[in-house]
Amino acid sequence: MIKGDTRVHSLYGSPVSHSLSPVIFNRTFEKLCLNSTYVPFEVSKDKLEDAVEAARTLGFDGFNVTMPHKTTILYMLDRLDKTAEKIGSVNTVARTKRGLVGYNTDGEGAIRALRSYGFEPNNKRILVLGAGGAAKALVHRLSKDNNKIRILNRTLDKARQLADDASGLGRISYGELDKNTWENSLHDTDLLVNSTPIRTSALVSQLKIPLNKLKDTDWVFDLAYDKQSEPIPSGSGTISPLEMLVHQAALSYEIWLDETAPFALMRSSLVDYLGKDWK
Numbered sequence: 055m056i057k058g059d060t061r062v063h064s065l066y067g068s069p070v071s072h073s074l075s076p077v078i079f080n081r082t083f084e085k086l087c088l089n090s091t092y093v094p095f096e097v098s099k100d101k102l103e104d105a106v107e108a109a110r111t112l113g114f115d116g117f118n119v120t121m122p123h124k125t126t127i128l129y130m131l132d133r134l135d136k137t138a139e140k141i142g143s144v145n146t147v148a149r150t151k152r153g154l155v156g157y158n159t160d161g162e163g164a165i166r167a168l169r170s171y172g173f174e175p176n177n178k179r180i181l182v183l184g185a186g187g188a189a190k191a192l193v194h195r196l197s198k199d200n201n202k203i204r205i206l207n208r209t210l211d212k213a214r215q216l217a218d219d220a221s222g223l224g225r226i227s228y229g230e231l232d233k234n235t236w237e238n239s240l241h242d243t244d245l246l247v248n249s250t251p252i253r254t255s256a257l258v259s260q261l262k263i264p265l266n267k268l269k270d271t272d273w274v275f276d277l278a279y280d281k282q283s284e285p286i287p288s289g290s291g292t293i294s295p296l297e298m299l300v301h302q303a304a305l306s307y308e309i310w311l312d313e314t315a316p317f318a319l320m321r322s323s324l325v326d327y328l329g330k331d332w333k
């Protein structure tokens with residue numbers, strides 16, 4: 055029950071109506087009898103600054119940030135942790151004595167999801183579609199290890215920028231996201247990460263790429279989860295975006311509550327709500 059002293063967490067984005075983060079957090083808070091709540095807010099680009107000021111004024115304990123605000127919000131916060139600063143993207147904000155601090159849990163959340171499927175992201179050939187906030191977090195994290203990463207994006211300059219900014223052992227190349235470049239980049243791919251908001255089955259159809267061209271790709275990892283995907287004929291299978299969603303949420307929980315997250319409970323909260331497991 056919401057009371058006078060309930061701790062408020064929220065989500066800022068546009069759109070947010072499809073988001074499953076409120077389900078994960080609110081069901082977990084309820085099961086643990088925590089006096090906390092998680093409220094999604096539809097925030098347009100021109101209202102983000104007002105929304106951040108509202109979080110300060112109203113004393114929110116923390117909030118998540120999703121499309122399209124992950125980069126813009128950098129300049130509205132008081133501090134950034136090292137990872138968020140390096141990649142230039144924030145998905146979690148915590149209220150601290152030193153003001154609002156921005157973090158990014160997407161990269162680590164994605165790695166934990168990959169490992170839960172038995173995929174160890176080292177010495178792998180990885181194709182990343184998209185160069186937005188989520189791609190930045192993933193490429194930053196994946197390039198720490200000895201992976202061969204190719205980034206394809208609709209806007210070539212953003213792919214170039216992301217490739218230039220990444221550092222570490224990873225070897226990075228980039229190109230434009232079009233039919234020919236994608237088909238030519240698919241050879242022997244261990245992992246295809248699709249960080250665009252369009253599911254892979256829809257994206258290949260838009261670009262007129264036959265779906266069976268993906269059969270030599272070992273794993274396919276769509277980050278978007280708002281629409282159903284057709285089955286992809288990849289080697290080992292598909293990594294669910296919902297597994298990443300729960301992992302990145304658990305990392306946000308740890309930042310806000312400063313304690314180990316109840317991962318199994320958070321995951322089962324979502325599974326129960328959906329009525330089925332995704333693995």
Ligand SMILES: NC(=O)c1ccc[n+]([C@@H]2O[C@H](COP(=O)([O-])OP(=O)(O)OC[C@H]3O[C@@H](n4cnc5c(N)ncnc54)[C@H](OP(=O)(O)O)[C@@H]3O)[C@@H](O)[C@H]2O)c1
Nearest residue numbers: 184185186187188189208209249250251277278295298299
């Ligand atoms: N599962 C999870 O836990 C999780 C976590 C984070 C994000 N996500 C999802 O990942 C997706 C991307 O999020 P984001 O924060 O990275 O968004 P973003 O910063 O807005 O970046 C979107 C990227 O997708 C590209 N794109 C957009 N529409 C496209 C289209 N029609 N065709 C080809 N490329 C297109 C953009 O290309 P341009 O540069 O050319 O505009 C950009 O590179 C969203 O669906 C989000 O919900 C899921």
